[in-house]
Structures are given as C-alpha cells and as structure tokens.
Amino acid sequence: MSLFDFDWVDAFSDRAFGGNGCAVVHGGASLPDQVCLNYVRETSLVECTFTGPSEVADIKVRYFLASREIPFAGHPTIATVAALRDRGLLTGDRCVLETGAGLVPIRMEGDRIEMTQVAPRFGVTPDKALVAAAISLPEEAILGTPQVVSTGLPFCVTVLRDHEALRAATLNVEALETLSQALDAPGVDMSEPFLVTLKGATGSGDTFSRLLLAPPSPPEDPFTGSASGAMGAYLWRHGFIQKNSFIAEQGHWMGRPGQAQVSRVGPVDAMEGVKVSGTGFVLMRGTVDLPVESPVEHAAGGAE
Secondary structure: OEEEEEEEEEEOOOOOOOOEEEEEEOOOOOOOHHHHHHHHHHHOOOOEEEEEOOOOOOEEEEEEOOOOEEOOOHHHHHHHHHHHHHOOOOOOOEEEEEEOOEEEEEEEEOOEEEEEEEOOEEOOOOOHHHHHHHOOOOHHHEEEEEEEEEOOOEEEEEEEOOHHHHHHOOOOHHHHHHHHHHHOOOOHHHOOEEEEEOOOOOOOOOEEEEEEOOOOOOOEEOOOHHHHHHHHHHHHHOOOOOOOEEEEEEOHHHOOOEEEEEEEEOOHHHOOEEEEEEOEEEEEEEEEEEOOOOOOOOOOOOOO
16 A cells, blocks of 8 residues: 545636546556546546656646546546646646647646647547437437547537527436447447537536436536537537637536636637636645555455
8 A cells, every 4th residue: 555645626617616526646647547446436536637757748647437547538637737736746837748648738827727639530420319319308409410529538529409408318328328339439438428508507608518427437527628629629610609719618507517718729620629728626635545556356255
C-alpha cells in the first residue's frame, strides 16, 4: 500500500456541488488498472484521473470509468488542471497534457481552463429507430440524423426537438445493446447517445444536454466535456448552429448545473479542433491509501 494525494473537483462549475465531480489521484498513473477501476467504483463517480510524469508533455493523465480505461474525457481534464493549479504544480498560463487521445493543449486565464480537443472525426450514422429505442422516445423526437463524432472520445450525438423530449428520455439497456452492435462500439457503456436540444437550460445557454449512462456507471452524467466538443462539431457540420462559439449547459435537472464555452478552430468544412472551456472548484483535498499491486481475486464461496 502507498499514500497518494488526491483532490475531488467539481468541473464546469465555480462552486461546490455543481457541474461534474472527478477525483484526481496525483502520481497515480503507474497504478495497476484494476486498482484504478476499484477506486472509481469506491468514489461512485463517473470518472477519475491518475497523473504522472511525461516525456512528451508537461504531465501524463490516465482516465478511468468504473468499467474501463478510456483515452480522454472532458470534465476530468478540467478537474485535473484545476487540481494541479490549486496545489501549485502548474505555473504559467499554458501547459500540455499527454492523454491516450494524443497531446491536449491547455490555456488558463484567471479561473477559466480551456482545452483544445483534437480535430473531429465523423463516423457512422446509425438508424434513427435504433437510437430512438435506446432512449425510449419516438423517432419524431429526433431532429436530423444521429452520428458518431469524436474529438478524443466517440459519442452518438442526437439532437432532440425540445426540452420535453429531453426530459422524457430514459435509457433502455436492452435496446442500447442493439445500438452498440450497430455502432461497433466496445460495449453499452460507450454507446449511450449524447442528447442535445437547441435551447439552453438558462437564458445564457445555447444548448442543453443529457447523457444517460449504463451500469456500472451512475445513471446520468452531470456534465460531459468531451461530448460537448463532439456535439459542437456535429452542430456546426450539419448547420444546426451558426455562431463560432456558443454556451453549452448540462446537469441543471440533476441539481448540478454546469456550463462550458465551446468554440470552433478552423472553418466548418475543415475543423482543426474544438476548444471547450470552463472552471473547476476543488471541493476536497486529502490522501488515499492504495495498493500498488493488482488485488488478488478471491474465489467465490470460501471455506466454511
């Protein structure tokens, strides 16, 4: 066992209990995968990050769900940078993170943290009926054609007609499994459609979104930074939004309001990246005692 410093940060929020929480384990990038997975489950958070030294950037960041490691995630990136700044481990107004999705440039201005997500990759366009079934809505509730888009992590971006449809959406895990096969995704926990409406939750927002999650994750993600980048790329490409920068909102119906500014890098037909910025509030600081070797799996039904 070894002690690691950690910070619990509410990302895309400037106050306690807003946005999306993420625990940042400093120096934990070398921990075994199973230890990282167990830690995420212990926190009951959607994602946690584990940092370490990098030979190609200022710092290396590993991202974990409760079920697997993923190459990149948005709100944990904001949380990680906020935690590093709070501890005085980052100086200046710029840094670069090494992630599984590549190098992620970071710019800091006051309390605001801006990450430049990689150039969008536009993937498959699944049958609208499959997406509608996965979120328990009629096909008529979906505008346009859903599409898988990635700016570091893939999401099936799905535009809904109004807030009423957004509120009514519920995840059908059985139908999600069918959608996962059509998306050729690694599992249901990477196939959930990212739902967006073209009206903010507040007067300052341009979009309002939800991401319903499959087990073993919590039922819903309060704010999804990587999906907000992918969603922006989709909206620009398909003409749903005209301005080069807009305000994305998420989490308000969960009592965890979050907000990000999403900006395009390059023209619509040749986007070079997507900038997503927000703030992070460090809610808790402490140490955690973690095994530095993978836990031994014990056989079920031990000695009587």
